[in-house]
Amino acid sequence: MKVGIIGCGAIANIMTNFAVEGKLGVDLKFFYDKDIERAENLALQVDGTVVLEIEDMLDKVDLVIEAASPHAVGEVIPQVLESGKNVLIMSVGALMDFELKDRLEKIATSTGAKIYAPSGAIVGLDGIKAASIGKISEASLITRKPPRSLGIKTDGETILYEGKASEAVKEFPTNINVAAALSIACGIDIDVKIIADPSVDRNMHEVHVVGDSGEFTTITKNVRCSMNPKTSVLAAYSAIKLLRRLNENIIVGT
Ligand SMILES: NC(=O)C1=CN([C@@H]2O[C@H](COP(=O)(O)OP(=O)(O)OC[C@H]3O[C@@H](n4cnc5c(N)ncnc54)[C@H](OP(=O)(O)O)[C@@H]3O)[C@@H](O)[C@H]2O)C=CC1
Numbered sequence: 308m309k310v311g312i313i314g315c316g317a318i319a320n321i322m323t324n325f326a327v328e329g330k331l332g333v334d335l336k337f338f339y340d341k342d343i344e345r346a347e348n349l350a351l352q353v354d355g356t357v358v359l360e361i362e363d364m365l366d367k368v369d370l371v372i373e374a375a376s377p378h379a380v381g382e383v384i385p386q387v388l389e390s391g392k393n394v395l396i397m398s399v400g401a402l403m404d405f406e407l408k409d410r411l412e413k414i415a416t417s418t419g420a421k422i423y424a425p426s427g428a429i430v431g432l433d434g435i436k437a438a439s440i441g442k443i444s445e446a447s448l449i450t451r452k453p454p455r456s457l458g459i460k461t462d463g464e465t466i467l468y469e470g471k472a473s474e475a476v477k478e479f480p481t482n483i484n485v486a487a488a489l490s491i492a493c494g495i496d497i498d499v500k501i502i503a504d505p506s507v508d509r510n511m512h513e514v515h516v517v518g519d520s521g522e523f524t525t526i527t528k529n530v531r532c533s534m535n536p537k538t539s540v541l542a543a544y545s546a547i548k549l550l551r552r553l554n555e556n557i558i559v560g561t
């Protein structure tokens with residue numbers, strides 16, 4: 308399967324390293340970024356091609372990975388889906404704009420393309436998807452990151468946000484995509500708290516869900532990407548696992 312990537316930052320770098328070792332599960336060949344040098348650096352590693360416009364890769368790939376920004380989802384994903392190509396979206400927060408989500412789903416339905424959104428930097432999405440078959444009555448996320456990951460300086464624990472996921476993704480578009488994945492999986496706009504905590508060196512996500520099937524809590528203490536401390540390594544790994552799964556015959560986990 309031939310793949311192109313939009314956004315050549317932290318996540319794309321990890322994916323490219325896996326591609327170099329032949330462990331990505333797909334053939335990553337096309338690279339696009341606002342910053343052409345970043346695209347060139349990655350393309351060089353896999354003998355790939357830099358494109359200056361998205362359309363230059365569309366007739367050569369089966370799937371396009373978005374690893375750029377929530378804004379990029381609205382900007383470029385419609386044309387990818389219109390060309391009938393599948394997409395893997397990392398900036399899931401964009402899908403909390405329900406008009407955009409609806410539009411993307413309609414295009415995908417008409418062209419037969421698929422939209423994949425990996426579980427990202429959280430654990431427990433498998434259980435939440437199962438629980439959503441019944442009724443979920445409560446769902447919340449507490450995200451705790453080192454201040455640097457949240458782009459601030461503080462000496463003490465500071466609550467930066469408390470409210471619904473739909474607003475959180477607007478205020479912290481590149482820090483809380485996980486809230487969108489959870490909300491979409493639960494089918495409700497979940498409760499979110501974002502804390503800057505100078506005493507931690509991990510990006511931590513605590514998920515709590517109550518439903519008619521029971522109740523569960525998951526806690527993730529993520530190693531941060533060296534290139535971008537906002538982003539957890541697990542987010543990149545979740546995308547790689549999803550790509551590999553596209554070729555697997557036995558699917559374990561919901
Ligand atoms: N689902 C999840 O759990 C997670 C999702 N994410 C999201 O995934 C995305 C990628 O993350 P990450 O790799 O860490 O991000 P980075 O900031 O490290 O890299 C993104 C790259 O994409 C470029 N870019 C941004 N917008 C566009 C555009 N419209 N067209 C082309 N290039 C663009 C950026 O350029 P420039 O720097 O100049 O803007 C940058 O080079 C982010 O939106 C992030 O929020 C991250 C972690 C977890």
Ligand SMILES: O=C([O-])CC(=O)C(=O)O
Nearest residue numbers: 428482483484485538539
């Ligand atoms: O990587 C993380 O820990 C979470 C993140 O940035 C996001 O969801 O946008």
